[in-house]
Amino acid sequence: MTKSTDLRAINLFDLEATLAEWGEPRFRAKQIYEWLWAKSVTSFDGMTNVSKELRAKLKENFTFHTLLEDAVQHSNDGTIKTRFLTHDGHRIESVLIPVPSDDRFTVCVSTQVGCSLTCSFCATGRMERKRNLEAYEIVDQVAAVNRQCLLTFGKNLTNIVYMGMGEPLLNYASTMESVERITAAPPLGLGMGARRITISTAGIAKMIRKLADDGYRSNLALSLHASDDTKRNEIMPINESNNLKTLMEALEYFYQLTHNRISYEYIAFENFNDGPEDAKKLIQLCRRKFPVRVNIIEYNPIDGAPFTKSGEERLNAFAAAVAEAGITVTVRRSRGKDIDAACGQLANK
Ligand code: SF4
Numbered sequence: 001m002t003k004s005t006d007l008r009a010i011n012l013f014d015l016e017a018t019l020a021e022w023g024e025p026r027f028r029a030k031q032i033y034e035w036l037w038a039k040s041v042t043s044f045d046g047m048t049n050v051s052k053e054l055r056a057k058l059k060e061n062f063t064f065h066t067l068l069e070d071a072v073q074h075s076n077d078g079t080i081k082t083r084f085l086t087h088d089g090h091r092i093e094s095v096l097i098p099v100p101s102d103d104r105f106t107v108c109v110s111t112q113v114g115c116s117l118t119c120s121f122c123a124t125g126r127m128e129r130k131r132n133l134e135a136y137e138i139v140d141q142v143a144a145v146n147r148q149c150l151l152t153f154g155k156n157l158t159n160i161v162y163m164g165m166g167e168p169l170l171n172y173a174s175t176m177e178s179v180e181r182i183t184a185a186p187p188l189g190l191g192m193g194a195r196r197i198t199i200s201t202a203g204i205a206k207m208i209r210k211l212a213d214d215g216y217r218s219n220l221a222l223s224l225h226a227s228d229d230t231k232r233n234e235i236m237p238i239n240e241s242n243n244l245k246t247l248m249e250a251l252e253y254f255y256q257l258t259h260n261r262i263s264y265e266y267i268a269f270e271n272f273n274d275g276p277e278d279a280k281k282l283i284q285l286c287r288r289k290f291p292v293r294v295n296i297i298e299y300n301p302i303d304g305a306p307f308t309k310s311g312e313e314r315l316n317a318f319a320a321a322v323a324e325a326g327i328t329v330t331v332r333r334s335r336g337k338d339i340d341a342a343c344g345q346l347a348n349k
Pocket residue numbers: 115116117118119122123124125126164165166167202344
């Protein structure tokens with residue numbers, strides 16, 4: 001362990017061992033862990049029941065990096081986008097999506113600085129991937145937005161979606177560690193329900209299987225956006241190495257092992273993926289050996305992308321065709337588009 005090790009990058013067992021070397025009682029490690037993960041303290045000095053001497057020793061031996069709030073934007077529809085600054089000067093974004101009428105307050109978190117996957121409809125995909133976020137940087141987004149939610153709406157967050165900047169399954173270790181810290185009961189974590197979390201992936205079959213093998217307990221969303229390989233290759237280059245057949249098999253495997261909820265995210269692009277043939281193919285993809293629900297999302301145009309959003313009539317007809325096949329469909333109207341906080345728009349503007 002060196003001074004460059006972040007206090008939140010070590011596990012409880014190692015912290016206990018370090019404290020034992022310093023002659024501290026074992027319970028101190030849990031006390032410190034509680035400050036770090038359950039109480040979301042933002043500095044060594046915030047750990048008020050830890051002696052000054054021990055805090056000084058921690059400071060000498062560890063770093064303690066936190067995200068700094070860099071900018072906050074409020075949308076007319078209540079959505080709040082927060083841009084955070086990392087300790088090494090990168091910017092990432094999180095979005096609070098409040099639906100007070102349903103008592104639903106969702107945070108959308110980022111997992112990488114930029115993204116390497118270059119989906120053609122997504123602003124983040126045009127930013128180079130600079131680095132993966134650490135688990136604590138993902139948890140910090142949740143803790144900070146939860147404080148924002150309490151201040152603004154008097155409510156705690158109810159849902160967490162990993163749908164912000166980056167591909168969570170390409171930052172697997174930190175993503176899983178963050179889920180662990182968010183769901184662990186205090187003093188070891190924030191104590192939020194595993195069923196309240198959804199990881200969204202552009203579709204990396206090998207990692208979907210790994211999620212199942214590793215006993216993942218939360219929900220999974222596949223960013224489908226096209227229901228045949230030709231169209232999907234066109235908008236999501238990751239499909240060339242992870243085609244629909246491979247992905248469907250991985251999802252079947254995932255469901256067999258976990259029985260966790262699976263959904264397809266489907267952005268509707270006018271005259272590209274919103275016709276009757278597309279609906280038929282989508283229905284086929286829903287008739288697999290796992291139950292699935294479909295979220296059809298209104299497209300939020302970004303500069304220079306060759307798409308327009310589906311017209312109201314086409315969108316409704318498409319959703320109706322899928323629903324008539326007995327599939328649970330929700331049409332998600334865009335939220336936060338006036339502040340570039342909607343799906344596919346996050347780009348640190
Ligand atoms: S949609 Fe997701 S995976 Fe694709 S480029 Fe954007 S952030 Fe990356």
